[in-house]
Amino acid sequence: MKPARRANTPREWALAIGGGLALSASLVWVLRSDEPMPTPTLAAVPTPAPTPPPAPVAAAPVDLKLAGLRAGPDGGMAIVAAGGRQYLLRPGRVMPGGIKLLRVEPGRAILAGPAGEMVLAFADSAPASAPSRAGPPTLPGGDPTPWQLALSPVKQGGRIAGWRLDTLASLPALARAGLRPGDVLVSANGSELISEEKIMELPQELATNGRLQIGYRRGNQLREAVVSR
Incomplete structure:
Protein backbone atom coordinates (compact mmCIF):
# COMPACT_ATOMS: atom_id res chain seq x y z
CA MET A 1 0.00 0.00 0.00
CA LYS A 2 1.46 3.35 -1.18
CA PRO A 3 1.69 6.15 1.29
CA ALA A 4 -0.62 9.11 0.55
CA ARG A 5 1.02 12.07 -1.24
CA ARG A 6 1.44 15.16 0.84
CA ALA A 7 -0.24 18.25 -0.57
CA ASN A 8 2.07 21.22 -1.30
CA THR A 9 1.73 24.10 1.05
CA PRO A 10 0.97 27.63 -0.23
CA ARG A 11 4.53 28.66 0.63
CA GLU A 12 5.94 25.87 -1.56
CA TRP A 13 3.68 26.90 -4.43
CA ALA A 14 4.87 30.49 -4.15
CA LEU A 15 8.56 29.44 -4.18
CA ALA A 16 7.99 27.22 -7.22
CA ILE A 17 6.20 29.92 -9.17
CA GLY A 18 8.82 32.56 -8.23
CA GLY A 19 11.66 30.27 -9.28
CA GLY A 20 9.97 29.57 -12.62
CA LEU A 21 9.54 33.25 -13.35
CA ALA A 22 13.17 33.98 -12.50
CA LEU A 23 14.37 31.19 -14.79
CA SER A 24 12.18 32.47 -17.65
CA ALA A 25 13.56 35.98 -17.24
CA SER A 26 17.12 34.67 -17.28
CA LEU A 27 16.50 32.71 -20.50
CA VAL A 28 14.97 35.75 -22.18
CA TRP A 29 17.98 37.90 -21.21
CA VAL A 30 20.43 35.25 -22.49
CA LEU A 31 18.58 34.88 -25.80
CA ARG A 32 18.33 38.65 -26.36
CA SER A 33 21.89 39.39 -25.20
CA ASP A 34 23.26 38.05 -28.52
CA GLU A 35 21.11 40.36 -30.61
CA PRO A 36 22.78 43.55 -31.83
CA MET A 37 21.61 46.78 -30.38
CA PRO A 38 19.10 48.44 -32.72
CA THR A 39 20.57 51.41 -34.56
CA PRO A 40 18.61 54.61 -33.89
CA THR A 41 17.24 56.23 -36.97
CA LEU A 42 17.51 59.98 -37.53
CA ALA A 43 14.67 61.91 -39.07
CA ALA A 44 15.56 63.45 -42.42
CA VAL A 45 16.07 67.21 -42.17
CA PRO A 46 14.34 68.98 -45.09
CA THR A 47 16.74 70.91 -47.31
CA PRO A 48 15.57 74.49 -47.92
CA ALA A 49 14.78 75.31 -51.54
CA PRO A 50 17.48 77.39 -53.21
CA THR A 51 16.72 81.08 -53.54
CA PRO A 52 16.21 81.98 -57.22
CA PRO A 53 18.65 84.57 -58.54
CA PRO A 54 17.27 88.09 -58.94
CA ALA A 55 15.87 88.95 -62.35
CA PRO A 56 18.31 90.95 -64.47
CA VAL A 57 17.63 94.67 -64.59
CA ALA A 58 17.54 96.23 -68.02
CA ALA A 59 20.38 98.68 -68.51
CA ALA A 60 19.38 102.28 -69.01
CA PRO A 61 20.07 103.56 -72.52
CA VAL A 62 23.08 105.86 -72.68
CA ASP A 63 22.29 107.50 -76.02
CA LEU A 64 19.22 109.45 -74.92
CA LYS A 65 18.35 112.43 -77.10
CA LEU A 66 15.42 114.81 -77.06
CA ALA A 67 13.59 114.63 -80.40
CA GLY A 68 10.42 116.57 -79.60
CA LEU A 69 8.77 118.53 -76.83
CA ARG A 70 5.32 119.98 -76.21
CA ALA A 71 4.04 121.76 -73.11
CA GLY A 72 0.38 122.03 -72.25
CA PRO A 73 -2.23 121.94 -69.50
CA ASP A 74 -2.21 118.13 -69.67
CA GLY A 75 1.43 118.06 -68.54
CA GLY A 76 2.83 118.01 -72.06
CA MET A 77 4.92 115.28 -73.60
CA ALA A 78 8.42 114.55 -74.86
CA ILE A 79 9.75 112.39 -77.67
CA VAL A 80 12.96 110.69 -76.59
CA ALA A 81 15.25 108.87 -79.04
CA ALA A 82 17.30 105.93 -77.75
CA GLY A 83 18.83 102.90 -79.42
CA GLY A 84 17.59 103.90 -82.86
CA ARG A 85 13.96 104.14 -81.68
CA GLN A 86 11.72 106.98 -80.58
CA TYR A 87 9.45 106.90 -77.53
CA LEU A 88 6.52 109.21 -76.88
CA LEU A 89 6.50 109.93 -73.16
CA ARG A 90 3.99 111.72 -71.01
CA PRO A 91 4.67 112.56 -67.34
CA GLY A 92 4.85 109.31 -65.37
CA ARG A 93 5.37 107.04 -68.37
CA VAL A 94 8.39 104.69 -68.28
CA MET A 95 10.50 103.66 -71.27
CA PRO A 96 12.86 100.64 -71.49
CA GLY A 97 15.69 100.83 -68.98
CA GLY A 98 13.49 102.30 -66.26
CA ILE A 99 13.69 105.88 -67.58
CA LYS A 100 10.59 107.87 -66.54
CA LEU A 101 9.51 111.34 -67.65
CA LEU A 102 8.95 113.47 -64.56
CA ARG A 103 7.91 116.78 -66.12
CA VAL A 104 8.25 119.02 -69.15
CA GLU A 105 9.84 122.45 -68.83
CA PRO A 106 10.45 125.14 -71.47
CA GLY A 107 13.03 123.74 -73.86
CA ARG A 108 13.83 120.63 -71.84
CA ALA A 109 12.52 117.42 -70.32
CA ILE A 110 13.28 116.21 -66.79
CA LEU A 111 13.61 112.44 -66.49
CA ALA A 112 14.46 110.01 -63.70
CA GLY A 113 16.44 106.79 -64.01
CA PRO A 114 18.50 104.34 -61.94
CA ALA A 115 21.25 106.98 -61.57
CA GLY A 116 18.88 109.78 -60.53
CA GLU A 117 17.38 112.75 -62.35
CA MET A 118 18.62 113.85 -65.77
CA VAL A 119 17.87 116.77 -68.06
CA LEU A 120 17.42 116.44 -71.82
CA ALA A 121 17.49 119.51 -74.05
CA PHE A 122 17.70 120.08 -77.78
CA ALA A 123 21.14 120.07 -79.35
CA ASP A 124 20.84 123.69 -80.51
CA SER A 125 20.25 124.86 -76.95
CA ALA A 126 23.67 123.65 -75.80
CA PRO A 127 26.46 126.17 -75.22
CA ALA A 128 28.41 127.26 -78.32
CA SER A 129 31.58 125.64 -77.00
CA ALA A 130 29.91 122.25 -76.74
CA PRO A 131 30.40 119.91 -79.70
CA SER A 132 27.36 119.57 -81.92
CA ARG A 133 25.48 116.29 -81.79
CA ALA A 134 23.86 114.44 -84.63
CA GLY A 135 20.10 114.73 -84.79
CA PRO A 136 17.85 111.81 -83.84
CA PRO A 137 17.34 109.11 -86.43
CA THR A 138 14.21 109.49 -88.56
CA LEU A 139 12.04 106.65 -89.71
CA PRO A 140 12.07 105.76 -93.43
Missing part, protein backbone atom coordinates in the same frame (compact mmCIF):
# COMPACT_ATOMS: atom_id res chain seq x y z
CA GLY A 141 9.56 107.84 -95.36
CA GLY A 142 9.20 110.69 -92.91
CA ASP A 143 9.65 111.94 -89.39
CA PRO A 144 6.69 111.13 -87.09
CA THR A 145 7.68 113.88 -84.65
CA PRO A 146 5.44 116.65 -86.15
CA TRP A 147 2.45 114.30 -86.05
CA GLN A 148 3.09 113.31 -82.45
CA LEU A 149 3.52 116.89 -81.30
CA ALA A 150 0.44 118.16 -83.15
CA LEU A 151 -1.96 115.48 -81.87
CA SER A 152 -3.33 114.71 -78.42
CA PRO A 153 -5.16 111.47 -77.55
CA VAL A 154 -8.89 111.54 -76.96
CA LYS A 155 -10.01 108.76 -74.63
CA GLN A 156 -13.39 107.11 -74.06
CA GLY A 157 -13.79 104.55 -71.30
CA GLY A 158 -10.08 104.67 -70.60
CA ARG A 159 -9.13 103.77 -74.19
CA ILE A 160 -7.87 105.93 -77.06
CA ALA A 161 -10.74 106.70 -79.44
CA GLY A 162 -9.04 109.31 -81.62
CA TRP A 163 -6.48 112.11 -81.80
CA ARG A 164 -7.30 115.82 -81.46
CA LEU A 165 -5.49 118.08 -83.90
CA ASP A 166 -4.01 120.87 -81.76
CA THR A 167 -2.06 122.75 -84.42
CA LEU A 168 -1.45 122.70 -88.16
CA ALA A 169 1.80 124.67 -88.06
CA SER A 170 3.96 121.59 -88.67
CA LEU A 171 1.45 119.65 -90.81
CA PRO A 172 0.61 121.76 -93.87
CA ALA A 173 -0.60 118.67 -95.73
CA LEU A 174 -3.52 118.41 -93.28
CA ALA A 175 -4.30 122.09 -93.71
CA ARG A 176 -4.42 121.66 -97.51
CA ALA A 177 -6.86 118.77 -97.02
CA GLY A 178 -9.24 121.06 -95.14
CA LEU A 179 -8.66 119.91 -91.58
CA ARG A 180 -8.79 122.43 -88.73
CA PRO A 181 -7.48 122.57 -85.16
CA GLY A 182 -9.97 120.81 -82.92
CA ASP A 183 -10.80 118.09 -85.45
CA VAL A 184 -10.40 114.56 -84.05
CA LEU A 185 -8.70 112.02 -86.32
CA VAL A 186 -10.29 108.58 -85.92
CA SER A 187 -8.98 106.52 -88.87
CA ALA A 188 -6.39 106.43 -91.66
CA ASN A 189 -6.83 104.30 -94.78
CA GLY A 190 -9.57 102.36 -93.01
CA SER A 191 -7.57 101.56 -89.84
CA GLU A 192 -8.67 103.00 -86.50
CA LEU A 193 -6.15 105.31 -84.83
CA ILE A 194 -6.30 103.74 -81.38
CA SER A 195 -2.61 103.72 -80.41
CA GLU A 196 0.48 105.91 -80.54
CA GLU A 197 2.12 103.38 -82.86
CA LYS A 198 -0.57 104.08 -85.47
CA ILE A 199 0.27 107.78 -85.38
CA MET A 200 3.98 107.02 -85.89
CA GLU A 201 3.09 104.97 -88.99
CA LEU A 202 1.18 107.79 -90.72
CA PRO A 203 4.19 109.56 -92.34
CA GLN A 204 5.45 106.20 -93.63
CA GLU A 205 2.08 105.42 -95.22
CA LEU A 206 1.91 108.91 -96.72
CA ALA A 207 5.42 108.57 -98.18
CA THR A 208 4.71 105.09 -99.54
CA ASN A 209 1.24 105.62 -101.02
CA GLY A 210 1.38 109.35 -101.68
CA ARG A 211 -1.97 109.88 -99.96
CA LEU A 212 -3.91 109.17 -96.79
CA GLN A 213 -7.67 108.71 -96.49
CA ILE A 214 -8.31 110.37 -93.13
CA GLY A 215 -11.53 109.89 -91.20
CA TYR A 216 -12.15 112.60 -88.64
CA ARG A 217 -14.86 114.01 -86.41
CA ARG A 218 -15.76 117.68 -86.37
CA GLY A 219 -18.27 118.41 -83.66
CA ASN A 220 -20.86 115.65 -83.97
CA GLN A 221 -20.20 114.94 -87.66
CA LEU A 222 -17.96 112.28 -89.14
CA ARG A 223 -16.07 113.42 -92.24
CA GLU A 224 -13.33 112.26 -94.56
CA ALA A 225 -10.43 113.99 -96.24
CA VAL A 226 -7.67 112.97 -98.61
CA VAL A 227 -4.23 114.07 -97.47
CA SER A 228 -1.58 114.21 -100.20
CA ARG A 229 2.13 114.84 -100.10
Whole structure:
Protein backbone atom coordinates (compact mmCIF):
# COMPACT_ATOMS: atom_id res chain seq x y z
CA MET A 1 0.00 0.00 0.00
CA LYS A 2 1.46 3.35 -1.18
CA PRO A 3 1.69 6.15 1.29
CA ALA A 4 -0.62 9.11 0.55
CA ARG A 5 1.02 12.07 -1.24
CA ARG A 6 1.44 15.16 0.84
CA ALA A 7 -0.24 18.25 -0.57
CA ASN A 8 2.07 21.22 -1.30
CA THR A 9 1.73 24.10 1.05
CA PRO A 10 0.97 27.63 -0.23
CA ARG A 11 4.53 28.66 0.63
CA GLU A 12 5.94 25.87 -1.56
CA TRP A 13 3.68 26.90 -4.43
CA ALA A 14 4.87 30.49 -4.15
CA LEU A 15 8.56 29.44 -4.18
CA ALA A 16 7.99 27.22 -7.22
CA ILE A 17 6.20 29.92 -9.17
CA GLY A 18 8.82 32.56 -8.23
CA GLY A 19 11.66 30.27 -9.28
CA GLY A 20 9.97 29.57 -12.62
CA LEU A 21 9.54 33.25 -13.35
CA ALA A 22 13.17 33.98 -12.50
CA LEU A 23 14.37 31.19 -14.79
CA SER A 24 12.18 32.47 -17.65
CA ALA A 25 13.56 35.98 -17.24
CA SER A 26 17.12 34.67 -17.28
CA LEU A 27 16.50 32.71 -20.50
CA VAL A 28 14.97 35.75 -22.18
CA TRP A 29 17.98 37.90 -21.21
CA VAL A 30 20.43 35.25 -22.49
CA LEU A 31 18.58 34.88 -25.80
CA ARG A 32 18.33 38.65 -26.36
CA SER A 33 21.89 39.39 -25.20
CA ASP A 34 23.26 38.05 -28.52
CA GLU A 35 21.11 40.36 -30.61
CA PRO A 36 22.78 43.55 -31.83
CA MET A 37 21.61 46.78 -30.38
CA PRO A 38 19.10 48.44 -32.72
CA THR A 39 20.57 51.41 -34.56
CA PRO A 40 18.61 54.61 -33.89
CA THR A 41 17.24 56.23 -36.97
CA LEU A 42 17.51 59.98 -37.53
CA ALA A 43 14.67 61.91 -39.07
CA ALA A 44 15.56 63.45 -42.42
CA VAL A 45 16.07 67.21 -42.17
CA PRO A 46 14.34 68.98 -45.09
CA THR A 47 16.74 70.91 -47.31
CA PRO A 48 15.57 74.49 -47.92
CA ALA A 49 14.78 75.31 -51.54
CA PRO A 50 17.48 77.39 -53.21
CA THR A 51 16.72 81.08 -53.54
CA PRO A 52 16.21 81.98 -57.22
CA PRO A 53 18.65 84.57 -58.54
CA PRO A 54 17.27 88.09 -58.94
CA ALA A 55 15.87 88.95 -62.35
CA PRO A 56 18.31 90.95 -64.47
CA VAL A 57 17.63 94.67 -64.59
CA ALA A 58 17.54 96.23 -68.02
CA ALA A 59 20.38 98.68 -68.51
CA ALA A 60 19.38 102.28 -69.01
CA PRO A 61 20.07 103.56 -72.52
CA VAL A 62 23.08 105.86 -72.68
CA ASP A 63 22.29 107.50 -76.02
CA LEU A 64 19.22 109.45 -74.92
CA LYS A 65 18.35 112.43 -77.10
CA LEU A 66 15.42 114.81 -77.06
CA ALA A 67 13.59 114.63 -80.40
CA GLY A 68 10.42 116.57 -79.60
CA LEU A 69 8.77 118.53 -76.83
CA ARG A 70 5.32 119.98 -76.21
CA ALA A 71 4.04 121.76 -73.11
CA GLY A 72 0.38 122.03 -72.25
CA PRO A 73 -2.23 121.94 -69.50
CA ASP A 74 -2.21 118.13 -69.67
CA GLY A 75 1.43 118.06 -68.54
CA GLY A 76 2.83 118.01 -72.06
CA MET A 77 4.92 115.28 -73.60
CA ALA A 78 8.42 114.55 -74.86
CA ILE A 79 9.75 112.39 -77.67
CA VAL A 80 12.96 110.69 -76.59
CA ALA A 81 15.25 108.87 -79.04
CA ALA A 82 17.30 105.93 -77.75
CA GLY A 83 18.83 102.90 -79.42
CA GLY A 84 17.59 103.90 -82.86
CA ARG A 85 13.96 104.14 -81.68
CA GLN A 86 11.72 106.98 -80.58
CA TYR A 87 9.45 106.90 -77.53
CA LEU A 88 6.52 109.21 -76.88
CA LEU A 89 6.50 109.93 -73.16
CA ARG A 90 3.99 111.72 -71.01
CA PRO A 91 4.67 112.56 -67.34
CA GLY A 92 4.85 109.31 -65.37
CA ARG A 93 5.37 107.04 -68.37
CA VAL A 94 8.39 104.69 -68.28
CA MET A 95 10.50 103.66 -71.27
CA PRO A 96 12.86 100.64 -71.49
CA GLY A 97 15.69 100.83 -68.98
CA GLY A 98 13.49 102.30 -66.26
CA ILE A 99 13.69 105.88 -67.58
CA LYS A 100 10.59 107.87 -66.54
CA LEU A 101 9.51 111.34 -67.65
CA LEU A 102 8.95 113.47 -64.56
CA ARG A 103 7.91 116.78 -66.12
CA VAL A 104 8.25 119.02 -69.15
CA GLU A 105 9.84 122.45 -68.83
CA PRO A 106 10.45 125.14 -71.47
CA GLY A 107 13.03 123.74 -73.86
CA ARG A 108 13.83 120.63 -71.84
CA ALA A 109 12.52 117.42 -70.32
CA ILE A 110 13.28 116.21 -66.79
CA LEU A 111 13.61 112.44 -66.49
CA ALA A 112 14.46 110.01 -63.70
CA GLY A 113 16.44 106.79 -64.01
CA PRO A 114 18.50 104.34 -61.94
CA ALA A 115 21.25 106.98 -61.57
CA GLY A 116 18.88 109.78 -60.53
CA GLU A 117 17.38 112.75 -62.35
CA MET A 118 18.62 113.85 -65.77
CA VAL A 119 17.87 116.77 -68.06
CA LEU A 120 17.42 116.44 -71.82
CA ALA A 121 17.49 119.51 -74.05
CA PHE A 122 17.70 120.08 -77.78
CA ALA A 123 21.14 120.07 -79.35
CA ASP A 124 20.84 123.69 -80.51
CA SER A 125 20.25 124.86 -76.95
CA ALA A 126 23.67 123.65 -75.80
CA PRO A 127 26.46 126.17 -75.22
CA ALA A 128 28.41 127.26 -78.32
CA SER A 129 31.58 125.64 -77.00
CA ALA A 130 29.91 122.25 -76.74
CA PRO A 131 30.40 119.91 -79.70
CA SER A 132 27.36 119.57 -81.92
CA ARG A 133 25.48 116.29 -81.79
CA ALA A 134 23.86 114.44 -84.63
CA GLY A 135 20.10 114.73 -84.79
CA PRO A 136 17.85 111.81 -83.84
CA PRO A 137 17.34 109.11 -86.43
CA THR A 138 14.21 109.49 -88.56
CA LEU A 139 12.04 106.65 -89.71
CA PRO A 140 12.07 105.76 -93.43
CA GLY A 141 9.56 107.84 -95.36
CA GLY A 142 9.20 110.69 -92.91
CA ASP A 143 9.65 111.94 -89.39
CA PRO A 144 6.69 111.13 -87.09
CA THR A 145 7.68 113.88 -84.65
CA PRO A 146 5.44 116.65 -86.15
CA TRP A 147 2.45 114.30 -86.05
CA GLN A 148 3.09 113.31 -82.45
CA LEU A 149 3.52 116.89 -81.30
CA ALA A 150 0.44 118.16 -83.15
CA LEU A 151 -1.96 115.48 -81.87
CA SER A 152 -3.33 114.71 -78.42
CA PRO A 153 -5.16 111.47 -77.55
CA VAL A 154 -8.89 111.54 -76.96
CA LYS A 155 -10.01 108.76 -74.63
CA GLN A 156 -13.39 107.11 -74.06
CA GLY A 157 -13.79 104.55 -71.30
CA GLY A 158 -10.08 104.67 -70.60
CA ARG A 159 -9.13 103.77 -74.19
CA ILE A 160 -7.87 105.93 -77.06
CA ALA A 161 -10.74 106.70 -79.44
CA GLY A 162 -9.04 109.31 -81.62
CA TRP A 163 -6.48 112.11 -81.80
CA ARG A 164 -7.30 115.82 -81.46
CA LEU A 165 -5.49 118.08 -83.90
CA ASP A 166 -4.01 120.87 -81.76
CA THR A 167 -2.06 122.75 -84.42
CA LEU A 168 -1.45 122.70 -88.16
CA ALA A 169 1.80 124.67 -88.06
CA SER A 170 3.96 121.59 -88.67
CA LEU A 171 1.45 119.65 -90.81
CA PRO A 172 0.61 121.76 -93.87
CA ALA A 173 -0.60 118.67 -95.73
CA LEU A 174 -3.52 118.41 -93.28
CA ALA A 175 -4.30 122.09 -93.71
CA ARG A 176 -4.42 121.66 -97.51
CA ALA A 177 -6.86 118.77 -97.02
CA GLY A 178 -9.24 121.06 -95.14
CA LEU A 179 -8.66 119.91 -91.58
CA ARG A 180 -8.79 122.43 -88.73
CA PRO A 181 -7.48 122.57 -85.16
CA GLY A 182 -9.97 120.81 -82.92
CA ASP A 183 -10.80 118.09 -85.45
CA VAL A 184 -10.40 114.56 -84.05
CA LEU A 185 -8.70 112.02 -86.32
CA VAL A 186 -10.29 108.58 -85.92
CA SER A 187 -8.98 106.52 -88.87
CA ALA A 188 -6.39 106.43 -91.66
CA ASN A 189 -6.83 104.30 -94.78
CA GLY A 190 -9.57 102.36 -93.01
CA SER A 191 -7.57 101.56 -89.84
CA GLU A 192 -8.67 103.00 -86.50
CA LEU A 193 -6.15 105.31 -84.83
CA ILE A 194 -6.30 103.74 -81.38
CA SER A 195 -2.61 103.72 -80.41
CA GLU A 196 0.48 105.91 -80.54
CA GLU A 197 2.12 103.38 -82.86
CA LYS A 198 -0.57 104.08 -85.47
CA ILE A 199 0.27 107.78 -85.38
CA MET A 200 3.98 107.02 -85.89
CA GLU A 201 3.09 104.97 -88.99
CA LEU A 202 1.18 107.79 -90.72
CA PRO A 203 4.19 109.56 -92.34
CA GLN A 204 5.45 106.20 -93.63
CA GLU A 205 2.08 105.42 -95.22
CA LEU A 206 1.91 108.91 -96.72
CA ALA A 207 5.42 108.57 -98.18
CA THR A 208 4.71 105.09 -99.54
CA ASN A 209 1.24 105.62 -101.02
CA GLY A 210 1.38 109.35 -101.68
CA ARG A 211 -1.97 109.88 -99.96
CA LEU A 212 -3.91 109.17 -96.79
CA GLN A 213 -7.67 108.71 -96.49
CA ILE A 214 -8.31 110.37 -93.13
CA GLY A 215 -11.53 109.89 -91.20
CA TYR A 216 -12.15 112.60 -88.64
CA ARG A 217 -14.86 114.01 -86.41
CA ARG A 218 -15.76 117.68 -86.37
CA GLY A 219 -18.27 118.41 -83.66
CA ASN A 220 -20.86 115.65 -83.97
CA GLN A 221 -20.20 114.94 -87.66
CA LEU A 222 -17.96 112.28 -89.14
CA ARG A 223 -16.07 113.42 -92.24
CA GLU A 224 -13.33 112.26 -94.56
CA ALA A 225 -10.43 113.99 -96.24
CA VAL A 226 -7.67 112.97 -98.61
CA VAL A 227 -4.23 114.07 -97.47
CA SER A 228 -1.58 114.21 -100.20
CA ARG A 229 2.13 114.84 -100.10
